[in-house]
Amino acid sequence: MSDIISNFKKSNILIIGDIILDQYWYVTDRKNTFEKSAPIMNIKNIENRAGGAANVAKNISKIGGNAHLIGIIGSDAEGKIIKNLLKRINLKYDLIVSYNRKTIKKIRIISKKNQLMRLDLEKKYFIEKKEKIFELVKKIIKNYNVIIISDYNKGTLVCTQKIIKIARKLSIPVIIDPKKENILKYFGATLLTPNLEEFQSMVGTCKNKLDIINKGKSLISKLQLSALLVTQSELGMTLIENKKNSIHFSSLSKNANDPTGAGDTVISLISLVLSLGKSFKKACWYSNIAAGIVVEKIGTATISKEEMLEKIKFFQDYKMISIVK
Numbered sequence: 414m415s416d417i418i419s420n421f422k423k424s425n426i427l428i429i430g431d432i433i434l435d436q437y438w439y440v441t442d443r444k445n446t447f448e449k450s451a452p453i454m455n456i457k458n459i460e461n462r463a464g465g466a467a468n469v470a471k472n473i474s475k476i477g478g479n480a481h482l483i484g485i486i487g488s489d490a491e492g493k494i495i496k497n498l499l500k501r502i503n504l505k506y507d508l509i510v511s512y513n514r515k516t517i518k519k520i521r522i523i524s525k526k527n528q529l530m531r532l533d534l535e536k537k538y539f540i541e542k543k544e545k546i547f548e549l550v551k552k553i554i555k556n557y558n559v560i561i562i563s564d565y566n567k568g569t570l571v572c573t574q575k576i577i578k579i580a581r582k583l584s585i586p587v588i589i590d591p592k593k594e595n596i597l598k599y600f601g602a603t604l605l606t607p608n609l610e611e612f613q614s615m616v617g618t619c620k621n622k623l624d625i626i627n628k629g630k631s632l633i634s635k636l637q638l639s640a641l642l643v644t645q646s647e648l649g650m651t652l653i654e655n656k657k658n659s660i661h662f663s664s665l666s667k668n669a670n671d672p673t674g675a676g677d678t679v680i681s682l683i684s685l686v687l688s689l690g691k692s693f694k695k696a697c698w699y700s701n702i703a704a705g706i707v708v709e710k711i712g713t714a715t716i717s718k719e720e721m722l723e724k725i726k727f728f729q730d731y732k733m734i735s736i737v738k
Contacts, residue, residue: 417689417699418718418725421477424688425556426681428473429546430466430563430570430590431538432484432508434491434518437462437711441524454524463498464519466563468715469590472681474504475715478688481505481557483549485538485569491516507549511540517567526711537568547572554579558688559586561680562602566592573598586639586687590680600636604693606680609645622651622661629653640693644679644704652697660694665705665724678707678716 440454463471470482482499486492486508495516499506520532540546546569554560560580564570573589578601580587586603593614599605613619616628629641633655641653649664679700686696702724706716 417686417691417695418477418721420689421685422479424473424478424558424685425481426470426473426478426559426561426684426688427481427483427550427554427557428466428470428561428563429483429550429576430469430561431517431565431567432463432467432482432486432495432569433465433565433567434495434516435462435464435468436460436518436520438520438522439524440522440529454522461494461498463495463502465517465565465567466561466569467495467499468677469561469563469681470499470504470506471502472678472715473685474502476681476685476718476721478681478685479504481507481553483507483509483546485509485511485514485540485546487514487516487538488512489515491518509540509545509549511538514539514568523711535567537566539568543571547575550576551579554585555583557585559588559684561684562587562589563677563680564590564592566594570598574600577601586684588680588684588687590676596636599638602636602638604640604642604683604687605632605636605638606642606644606676606683608676609643609648612643625651626653626659629659630655642679642683642693642697642700644676650679650697650701650704652693654693660697662697662701665702675704675708678703678714 437460438456439458440456466484470480473480486495488510514536517535521528522530577587581601588604589599589602591599591605591607593611596615616632619625625643633641642650644650647664650662652660682700682703683696686699703716706720706724707714
């Protein structure tokens with residue numbers, strides 16, 4: 414088990430997707446006073462974190478993999494913040510500047526570890542030369558074991574089908590964290606990792622696990638996928654492959670504070686394990702452990718090798734897998 418994690422240094426992962434600046438405003442009540450029925454808050458601290466596809470890349474780098482991030486930022490102060498954050502992380506990046514759009518930003522207001530509100534400042538990214546991202550990917554794709562497409566539906570991924578097609582020609586797995594809009598753009602991908610809400614928006618309401626599996630197999634057939642992983646927060650996650658029994662992984666966290674960014678951690682660990690030639694089952698087993706760690710943190714967080722190794726020792730004999738026929 415530990416050998417797999419130590420071998421992440423051999424993994425070369427290319428991440429393409431929407432980059433977001435996550436800001437955390439930590440506040441305290443000011444003597445419980447109100448102004449026209451609204452509480453008055455003091456801002457104690459503002460913390461910047463690289464979010465969206467950048468958080469995926471950060472997860473890979475922090476646990477020992479080699480990450481290369483491609484995405485768009487605005488020509489603004491927030492874009493400079495993203496650059497400075499990425500410079501502190503051991504990863505490669507190519508940031509394309511959109512001069513007619515601002516960097517997408519999410520502000521989360523936090524009090525005593527509770528999120529009070531989220532403010533989104535966004536307008537979809539746009540670049541005049543739409544082929545720019547694909548041309549960049551085409552030049553370097555042969556250097557990578559796995560491609561991650563991190564889709565937050567913010568305008569970066571205008572060339573998803575082209576990326577999938579060239580990756581398939583080179584036998585490079587393409588793992589996608591999808592959004593519900595225009596799911597046909599994911600045709601031919603290796604694995605999709607939607608959460609339950611996203612999955613149901615694609616296939617309709619699911620009444621139980623068997624419903625998830627049946628509709629999942631239909632989606633696999635429709636999009637010509639190799640597999641599908643439906644994450645279900647505290648209910649765990651279900652791996653569906655076309656001609657195999659489906660597997661459900663029970664949630665491992667008993668103190669979930671915040672699911673924000675857990676999907677980024679899941680797709681990161683899956684990609685790292687698959688890059689070493691391991692099975693979907695093994696990749697999802699590792700990602701489930703990682704998800705159990707990250708949801709106990711606040712906001713878009715990462716995990717370390719040490720945290721993973723500690724949890725693996727604890728859970729290696731734990732019956733967290735059930736076969737669903």
